Amino acid sequence: MDNQFLTVDLFGIPWMTVNVPNILLITAAMAIVFFVVFFMTRRIEMYPTGAQNAIEYLVQFIKNIISSTMDWERGKNFFMLGITLILYVFVANMMGVPFELATAGEHYVWWNSPTSNPVLTLSLALFVILLTHYYGIKLKGPKEYGKDYLRPVGFLLPFKLIEEFSNTVTLGMRLFANIYAKEVIIVMLVGLGTSSLFWVFGAFLPLVIFQAFSVFIGSLQAFIFVMLTMVYMAHKVNEEH
Amino acid sequence: MFDINEIEWINALYQIAAFFVLLLLLKKFAFGPVMGMMEKREKHVADQIATAEKNREESEKYLQEQRDAIQTAREEAKEIVENAKKSSENQAADIMQNARRESERMKENAKQEINTEKAQAISALREQVSTLSVLVASKVIEKELDEREQEKLIQETLKEVGEDL
Numbered sequence: 001m002d003n004q005f006l007t008v009d010l011f012g013i014p015w016m017t018v019n020v021p022n023i024l025l026i027t028a029a030m031a032i033v034f035f036v037v038f039f040m041t042r043r044i045e046m047y048p049t050g051a052q053n054a055i056e057y058l059v060q061f062i063k064n065i066i067s068s069t070m071d072w073e074r075g076k077n078f079f080m081l082g083i084t085l086i087l088y089v090f091v092a093n094m095m096g097v098p099f100e101l102a103t104a105g106e107h108y109v110w111w112n113s114p115t116s117n118p119v120l121t122l123s124l125a126l127f128v129i130l131l132t133h134y135y136g137i138k139l140k141g142p143k144e145y146g147k148d149y150l151r152p153v154g155f156l157l158p159f160k161l162i163e164e165f166s167n168t169v170t171l172g173m174r175l176f177a178n179i180y181a182k183e184v185i186i187v188m189l190v191g192l193g194t195s196s197l198f199w200v201f202g203a204f205l206p207l208v209i210f211q212a213f214s215v216f217i218g219s220l221q222a223f224i225f226v227m228l229t230m231v232y233m234a235h236k237v238n239e240e241h
Numbered sequence: 242m243f244d245i246n247e248i249e250w251i252n253a254l255y256q257i258a259a260f261f262v263l264l265l266l267l268k269k270f271a272f273g274p275v276m277g278m279m280e281k282r283e284k285h286v287a288d289q290i291a292t293a294e295k296n297r298e299e300s301e302k303y304l305q306e307q308r309d310a311i312q313t314a315r316e317e318a319k320e321i322v323e324n325a326k327k328s329s330e331n332q333a334a335d336i337m338q339n340a341r342r343e344s345e346r347m348k349e350n351a352k353q354e355i356n357t358e359k360a361q362a363i364s365a366l367r368e369q370v371s372t373l374s375v376l377v378a379s380k381v382i383e384k385e386l387d388e389r390e391q392e393k394l395i396q397e398t399l400k401e402v403g404e405d406l
Contacts, residue, residue, distance in 0.1 A: 007249070019249045026256050030263045034270075041271040044278045046285065055275055083272060084264040114256075123253030127260070 006108050025114040029092045037087065062086065065227055069234035074139065078233055081131065086226045089115060089124075089175065093218030096183050097211055100190075113218075116180040118172065125172030128229045129164065136236030148236070171228055178221045182214045373402055 006020045040051035048056055062082045066075035096113030103110070114120050136145045149160045189210060193203035380398055381391075 016251055017249050018251045022249070022252050023255055026252075026259055030259050034263060034266055037267060037271040041275055044274045046278065046282055052275070055271070056279060059272065059275060059279065079276075080264055080268050080272060084260065084267055087267075088260060088263065117252075119249050119253055120256050123256055124260070127257050 004107060004109070019117070019119075021108075021110050022114055022117055022120065025092075025095065025111065026120070029088060029095060029114055032095075033084075033087045033091050058083065058086075062226070065223075066230050069227075069230045070238055074237055075230070075234075077135065077139075078230065081128075082226050082230060085124075085128070085229060086222050089225050090219060090222035093179055093222055094215065096179070096186070097214045097218065100183070100187065112183055113179050115175055115221075116183045118176040118180075121176040121179075122169070122172035125168050125175075128171065129168045129232065132229075132233045132236040135233065139237045140239070144239075145236070167232055171225065171232075175221050175225055178217055182217055185210060186214065376402070 005022065008018050008020055037055070040055050044052060062079060063072070066072065066078060066082055069075070092115040093113055095111070096116060099111065100109070101111035102108060133145075136148070140148075149157050186207070189203050189207045192199050193207060194200075377395075377398060380394055
């Protein structure tokens with residue numbers, strides 16, 4: 001169970017550590033998202049059929065998420081953010097469900113869900129939170145943005161600051177923890193199933209059930225990630241008068 | 242325990258950069274066109290609804306106009322029929338009156354003519370009779386004749402008179 005990742009110190013500098021398989025997995029996830037969506041949107045017509053229907057359903061879904069937190073006039077700025085986030089997080093979550101690859105002896109992992117790495121989820125969360133601050137300043141002006149920290153009363157300022165920090169951490173950690181736990185349990189079940197002939201049959205059904213559950217978890221976490229992103233965004237950009 | 246150097250900063254940066262690139266690519270190649278088409282369709286649908294609404298209103302207006310026109314035509318037809326009936330009645334009455342007057346007049350004329358003829362005839366007869374009697378008297382006086390002669394004379398005179406008449 002001692003999974004490890006091949007890491008390389010770029011140029012030999014200690015803080016420039018690169019997790020090679022993760023780089024590849026991120027790229028793979030992005031490529032899957034891009035090509036699937038790209039080929040689904042080759043034929044755009046006035047009367048949608050097939051793939052276009054599915055894409056438009058997704059578009060409507062993201063629109064609904066955004067509309068439930070802020071008005072569409074403001075929310076359409078974040079549409080592409082929302083749809084890219086949900087597609088990327090969803091695909092990343094799904095990548096570890098069907099199979100995982102690791103080298104035999106040392107357990108160097110070469111294929112799993114990239115979102116089971118806390119660095120990636122936290123950096124994504126931090127990116128999103130920074131974006132909320134950016135749009136908060138951009139859409140409301142620095143003055144209104146600053147005043148938001150003192151609303152509704154001034155002494156809440158420390159709590160507001162803690163909230164910003166905890167939002168980032170919970171947003172990233174929630175995704176990481178769910179997917180990491182999913183990976184661990186799948187690896188354990190697979191390990192159990194391959195340990196002896198008896199357990200092949202014993203572990204097969206639980207594994208199938210858990211994989212189905214993993215799909216559910218992955219979809220749900222992708223949805224929650226986008227939903228919370230939009231909620232935090234709405235916090236920052238909505239006028240609270 | 243916690244070494245900041247162990248955090249894979251490059252991975253984090255790489256992911257953010259890749260995410261940004263993915264976002265731009267998706268916008269350019271996939272969702273841009275989809276959103277454009279969806280907006281176009283929304284507009285199309287709105288236009289269609291507006292047009293349908295307009296057409297419906299127009300057709301209702303036309304229907305109302307048609308209804309009014311039919312109502313007017315019906316009323317006009319009724320009026321025309323009534324007028325025709327009235328005028329025909331009047332005409333019939335006129336004709337009857339005229340005919341009655343004409344016949345009255347003709348009867349009157351005939352009566353007058355008859356009276357005139359009658360008066361003429363009477364006067365002519367009267368003249369004849371007077372002439373005749375004068376003639377007879379003169380003959381009688383002219384010739385004192387015997388009974389045979391007298392008879393012959395009368396016959397003659399009558400004959401003459403008959404020729405004269």
